[in-house]
Amino acid sequence: MHFELLHQDKDTKARVGKLHTDHGEIETPIFMPVGTAGTVKGIHQYEIENEIQAQIILGNTYHLFLRPGTEVIEAAGGLHKFINYNRPILTDSGGYQVYSLSGSRKITEEGVKFQSHIDGTYHFFTPERAIDIQKSIGADIIMAFDECTPYPCDYQYAKNSMKMTHRWLDRCFAQFNKTPGKYGYEQALFPIVQGSVYKDLRQESAKYIADTDSLGNAIGGLSVGEPAEELYEMTEVVTDILPSEKPRYLMGVGTPINLLECIALGIDMFDCVMPTRNARHGLLFTSEGTINIKNKKWEKDFSPIDPNGTSSVDSFYTKAYLRHLIKTKEYLGVQIASIHNLAFYLALIKEARVKIMEGTFLEWKDEMVKKLGQRL
Amino acid sequence: MHFELLHQDKDTKARVGKLHTDHGEIETPIFMPVGTAGTVKGIHQYEIENEIQAQIILGNTYHLFLRPGTEVIEAAGGLHKFINYNRPILTDSGGYQVYSLSGSRKITEEGVKFQSHIDGTYHFFTPERAIDIQKSIGADIIMAFDECTPYPCDYQYAKNSMKMTHRWLDRCFAQFNKTPGKYGYEQALFPIVQGSVYKDLRQESAKYIADTDSLGNAIGGLSVGEPAEELYEMTEVVTDILPSEKPRYLMGVGTPINLLECIALGIDMFDCVMPTRNARHGLLFTSEGTINIKNKKWEKDFSPIDPNGTSSVDSFYTKAYLRHLIKTKEYLGVQIASIHNLAFYLALIKEARVKIMEGTFLEWKDEMVKKLGQRL
Numbered sequence: 194m195h196f197e198l199l200h201q202d203k204d205t206k207a208r209v210g211k212l213h214t215d216h217g218e219i220e221t222p223i224f225m226p227v228g229t230a231g232t233v234k235g236i237h238q239y240e241i242e243n244e245i246q247a248q249i250i251l252g253n254t255y256h257l258f259l260r261p262g263t264e265v266i267e268a269a270g271g272l273h274k275f276i277n278y279n280r281p282i283l284t285d286s287g288g289y290q291v292y293s294l295s296g297s298r299k300i301t302e303e304g305v306k307f308q309s310h311i312d313g314t315y316h317f318f319t320p321e322r323a324i325d326i327q328k329s330i331g332a333d334i335i336m337a338f339d340e341c342t343p344y345p346c347d348y349q350y351a352k353n354s355m356k357m358t359h360r361w362l363d364r365c366f367a368q369f370n371k372t373p374g375k376y377g378y379e380q381a382l383f384p385i386v387q388g389s390v391y392k393d394l395r396q397e398s399a400k401y402i403a404d405t406d407s408l409g410n411a412i413g414g415l416s417v418g419e420p421a422e423e424l425y426e427m428t429e430v431v432t433d434i435l436p437s438e439k440p441r442y443l444m445g446v447g448t449p450i451n452l453l454e455c456i457a458l459g460i461d462m463f464d465c466v467m468p469t470r471n472a473r474h475g476l477l478f479t480s481e482g483t484i485n486i487k488n489k490k491w492e493k494d495f496s497p498i499d500p501n502g503t504s505s506v507d508s509f510y511t512k513a514y515l516r517h518l519i520k521t522k523e524y525l526g527v528q529i530a531s532i533h534n535l536a537f538y539l540a541l542i543k544e545a546r547v548k549i550m551e552g553t554f555l556e557w558k559d560e561m562v563k564k565l566g567q568r569l
Numbered sequence: 570m571h572f573e574l575l576h577q578d579k580d581t582k583a584r585v586g587k588l589h590t591d592h593g594e595i596e597t598p599i600f601m602p603v604g605t606a607g608t609v610k611g612i613h614q615y616e617i618e619n620e621i622q623a624q625i626i627l628g629n630t631y632h633l634f635l636r637p638g639t640e641v642i643e644a645a646g647g648l649h650k651f652i653n654y655n656r657p658i659l660t661d662s663g664g665y666q667v668y669s670l671s672g673s674r675k676i677t678e679e680g681v682k683f684q685s686h687i688d689g690t691y692h693f694f695t696p697e698r699a700i701d702i703q704k705s706i707g708a709d710i711i712m713a714f715d716e717c718t719p720y721p722c723d724y725q726y727a728k729n730s731m732k733m734t735h736r737w738l739d740r741c742f743a744q745f746n747k748t749p750g751k752y753g754y755e756q757a758l759f760p761i762v763q764g765s766v767y768k769d770l771r772q773e774s775a776k777y778i779a780d781t782d783s784l785g786n787a788i789g790g791l792s793v794g795e796p797a798e799e800l801y802e803m804t805e806v807v808t809d810i811l812p813s814e815k816p817r818y819l820m821g822v823g824t825p826i827n828l829l830e831c832i833a834l835g836i837d838m839f840d841c842v843m844p845t846r847n848a849r850h851g852l853l854f855t856s857e858g859t860i861n862i863k864n865k866k867w868e869k870d871f872s873p874i875d876p877n878g879t880s881s882v883d884s885f886y887t888k889a890y891l892r893h894l895i896k897t898k899e900y901l902g903v904q905i906a907s908i909h910n911l912a913f914y915l916a917l918i919k920e921a922r923v924k925i926m927e928g929t930f931l932e933w934k935d936e937m938v939k940k941l942g943q944r945l
Contacts (some may be wrong), residue, residue, distance in 0.1 A: 231893065235900040238885070261868070261893040268869045268889075275871075275890055492637070493644045495651075509614065514651055517607065517637040524611040524900055 194333070194381045194408050196221075196440045204555040206432060206459035209546050212409070212440050214333045215378035216273065216281040219248045221440060221461035222545060224452065224538045225283060227469060230256045231276045233535070234469050235528040238278050244504040245535040246543075249281040249333075251464045254326055255290035258316075259309050263329040271331025271376045283464070284332035285444070286323045289341045289413075300340060302357065320364040324382070328375045336411060336444075337365045339385045344418040351389035358387045359401050366405065383442060385413040386431050390423045399434035409462075410435045411442040416451070416465070425454055432459035449478050449541055449565045453558045456545050468538050472530035475519035478537050482567030484512075486530070491516045498529070504536035570709070570757045570784050572597075572816045580931040582808060582835035585922050588785070588816050590709045591754035592649065592657040595624045597816060597837035598921060600828065600914045601659060603845065605629045606636065607652045609911070610845050611904040614654050620880040621911040622919075625657040625709075627840045630702055631666035634692075635685050639705040647707025647752045659840070660708035661820070662699045665717045665789075676716060678733065696740040700758070704751045712787060712820075713741045715761045720794040727765035734763045735777050742781065759818060761789040762807050766799045775810035785838075786811045787818040792827070792841070801830055808835035825854050825917055825941045829934045832921050844914050848906035851895035854913050858943030860888075862906070867892045874905070880912035 200209040212219040226233045226241065228250045233241055241247050252272055257263075261275075269275035272282055291298055291307045298307035304319030318326075323338035339358040342351050362384050374380040384402045388394030402410050412431050415424050428443060435441050442462035443455050452463055468478065477484040479499045484491070494512040502508065506529045518526030541561075548554040576585040588595040602609045602617065604626045609617055617623050628648055633639075637651075645651035648658055667674055667683045674683040680695030694702075699714035715734040718727050738760050750756040760778045764770030778786050788807050791800050804819060811817050818838035819831050828839055844854065853860040855875045860867070867888040874891055875883040882905045894902030917937075924930040 230897050230899060231890070232899050232901040235904070237882075237901065237904065239881075256897075260897050261889070265869055265889065265893070269871055269887075275887075275893075277885060277887070277890070493641055495645055505615075506613075509653060511645075511651075511653070513637070513641065513645065514607070514653070517641070517651075521606050521632075521636050523606060523608050524903060525608040525613065527900060528611070528613065528904070 194379050196409065196438065198438055200550055201437075202549050202554050203552060205457040205558075207456050207545070207549045207554050208437070208459060208461065209549045210440060210461055214281045216279060216333055217248070219281060220546060222456045222542050223248055223462055224542045225249050225251045225462065225464040226535050227251045227253070227464055227466045228276075229253045230260065231272060233531070234473075235524070235531045236535070238276065240532055241278065242280070244506070244532050246503075246539050247280070247535070249283060250278065252282055252284045252330060252332065253290055254284045254287035254323065254330065255294065257284070257330055258287060258326050259311055263326055266331070267329050273331060281333040282331070283334040284327045284330050284336065286327065286336045286338040287318055288323070288338050289445075291318060292341055302360075320361040321368040324365050324368040328372065328380060331376050331380070333378070333380060334409065335369070335380055335382045337362050337382060337384045339387055339413055341414050341417065342387065342389045344390070346389045348391055348394075351387075351391055351394055355387045355394050355398050358385070359398070362402075362405070381408040383407060383409045383411045385411045385444070386435070387414045388427075389414060390419055390427055392427070392430050395427050395430045396434060399431045403435055407439065409440040409442060411444055412460075413444045415443065416445040416447050421451065421454075424451065425458060428455050428458045428460065449538065450562050452538070452542060453545060453561060453565075456542075456549075457555070457558060463542075468534035469531050472534045473527050475516070475526070475530060477530060478534050478565070479569070480537070480541070480561070481564055482569045483565075484569045486512060486516045486519055498533055499537070502533060502536060503540040504532050506532045507536070570755050572785065572814065574814055576926055577813075578925050578930050579928060581833040581934075583832050583921070583925045583930050584813070584835060584837065585925045586816060586837055590657045592655060592709055593624070595657060596922060598832045598918050599624055599838055600918045601625050601627045601838065601840040602911050603627045603629070603840055603842050604652075606632045607648060609907070610849070611900070611907045612911070614652065616908055617654065618656070620882070620908050622879075622915050623656070623911070625659060626654065628658055628660045628706060628708065629666055630660045630663035630699065630706065631670070633660070633706055634663060634702050635687055639702055642707070643705050649707060657709040658707070659710040660703045660706050660712065662703065662712045662714040663694055664699070664714050665821070667694060668717055668719075678736075680714075696737040697744040700741050700744040704748065704756060707752050707756070709754070709756060710785065711745070711756055711758045713738050713758060713760045715763055715789055717790050717793065718763065718765045720766070722765045724767055727763075727767055727770055731763045731770050731774050734761070735774070738778075738781070757784040759783060759785045759787045761787040761820070762811070763790045764803075765790060766795055766803055768803070768806050771803050771806045772810060775807045779811055783815065785816040785818060787820055788836075789820045791819065792821040792823050797827065797830075800827065801834060804831050804834045804836065825914065826938050828914070828918060829921060829937060829941075832918075832925075833931070833934055839918075844910035845907045848910045849903050851892070851902070851906060853906060854910050854941070855945070856913070856917070856937070857940055858945045859941075860945045862888060862892045862895055874909055875913070878909060878912060879916040880908050882908045883912070
């Protein structure tokens with residue numbers, strides 16, 4: 194796996210690159226649809242490729258570990274084969290889900306004990322275990338096992354947590370380096386910067402992570418409830434330190450505006466459940482602003498869902514029909530809205546890439562941010 | 570609208586025909602996927618056409634009347650335009666749903682008062698109203714407003730109910746003939762034979778319906794819990810009387826075996842929620858028998874869902890993956906299983922058509938019935 198930095202914007206820290214993996218190339222900046230349990234909710238694999246034009250998707254280790262379990266995934270020959278998706282896959286470490294989903298969990302230096310949200314059974318994740326599980330899943334990009342601190346988080350907790358995350362990172366690398374990629378293709382480990390919203394901690398963590406000289410680096414612990422200003426400030430602090438010749442992945446971010454602002458700060462990779470989760474509630478993102486399709490105003494609007502949309506659903510179905518489907522809680526409503534939102538995210542980020550290459554990114558971004566913030 | 574009877578089987582009452590409508594031709598025998606609220610659950614319109622290869626779908630008047638309502642559908646220019654489906658559509662009269670879904674309902678000679686299952690509001694359907702609503706929806710084939718008797722049903726109730734259904738039918742035709750098709754294409758009204766499981770009532774009703782000289786005729790009040798033998802016996806009694814030069818539609822039937830047996834008894838059209846409803850519970854129909862995909866035995870079965878299947882999902886996804894999706898209640902599981910089951914129904918009935926034309930239907934049917942009854 195290697196990253197090519199193809200272009201650096203003159204006005205901002207935005208960059209254009211290409212990440213080469215054994216499952217194909219990823220043009221950055223990129224957005225990665227979330228496929229929690231081995232499926233991007235409501236979307237067929239051929240739609241991920243043809244309608245959304247995703248280049249990489251994400252799987253959640255916590256969910257896949259519980260169901261179907263690594264035994265089944267290994268028997269299938271890895272997640273790509275299990276779900277029949279042949280492009281790159283990234284898995285999170287399971288940590289974030291363990292903290293946010295599980296009712297009862299206990300964090301110690303050794304690892305995290307937690308209860309399954311499905312059957313209440315107890316499980317124990319350690320940095321070593323998280324690496325082993327992700328190797329079994331067969332992700333192209335494996336994430337370090339970290340603690341994602343909540344917001345707000347007091348300084349001392351954030352500091353101690355960050356230091357433990359660094360010690361866990363060393364254990365992750367030790368475990369990771371013991372064995373080659375499990376299925377014959379390369380699997381890379383990305384470390385994660387933590388430090389909550391404290392500048393000095395973020396700097397310390399970014400240096401620690403940069404020193405690992407990894408194939409790519411991630412920023413975690415943001416988009417957990419902090420104001421957008423803090424998200425941007427911390428991102429900038431960290432991208433000033435992380436090496437420019439490696440891809441930078443900002444975890445769990447965010448709105449279309451967040452994406453554009455963070456691209457300007459030097460981020461290359463994003464993931465977020467927002468496009469699919471909001472779709473399920475009838476909230477659509479478009480280049481002219483957001484739409485709450487449940488609103489009465491769309492009841493007899495027989496215009497296409499999004500005349501500027503890139504997916505076939507945008508022109509095939511109308512706003513009035515989608516409104517009806519979402520209001521009646523029909524599967525097809527979720528399917529259409531999810532394809533639309535993800536296709537929009539991917540098209541937006543693709544356009545950003547073109548603008549960076551053309552040298553008009555900053556102007557375009559400021560223009561887009563105004564439009565994206567509108568409610569239609 | 571007219572029906573061409575193309576071939577009559579020598580061994581059974583099975584027939585091959587073609588129903589010409591202003592929205593295209595329907596090759597009979599045919600199965601009609603149920604699209605209750607203007608969507609075949611979990612399936613895109615392009616999949617209805619390309620994956621399932623349906624030739625006509627069904628809409629439910631009760632559901633469409635409540636949501637989005639005829640005002641919206643009329644504003645769209647009819648249901649075809651509202652949902653962007655340009656092949657024929659049939660609507661039921663709303664009667665069956667009113668009886669089976671509504672908690673509180675009251676049947677009188679005038680019509681049926683019922684409560685919405687959504688918001689508890691009261692509504693009143695009469696034969697005239699059911700016709701008007703279906704004309705507004707814009708179905709190519711409109712069904713008469715009848716009373717669908719439950720099973721079991723005592724003789725006197727069944728007889729009185731049948732007589733009222735006949736009186737309601739006269740009112741349906743009177744209302745229907747007052748106005749032309751609402752959207753410029755032909756809309757036809759099909760009357761419905763009732764009479765529960767009583768041979769003399771079924772004969773009386775079939776004669777009454779045959780005398781209306783309609784473009785097509787339906788058989789209702791079956792597949793409501795009676796044994797298969799009674800279903801077949803009543804079907805045969807009725808098809809002996811209904812004119813052979815008109816299509817015969819057996820409402821709400823049934824399993825793949827029911828379809829083949831009733832084709833042998835002279836039925837041309839079927840609809841049923843079974844393929845989609847069972848799909849949502851992980852029950853698959855295949856040419857080798859039925860599969861409960863939730864069973865442990867499929868956990869590591871990485872073979873295609875159905876090697877004999879005609880839709881792309883059958884070969885693209887594996888049994889183990891589909892099992893995982895159904896068990897984790899993922900949308901994609903419902904989507905895949907629904908496409909599979911409907912594509913199987915359509916392929917089965919298409920094969921029946923070929924066998925009837927070839928003169929080998931009876932032998933093939935008896936062979937298939939054995940296989941279809943197996944559990945894999």
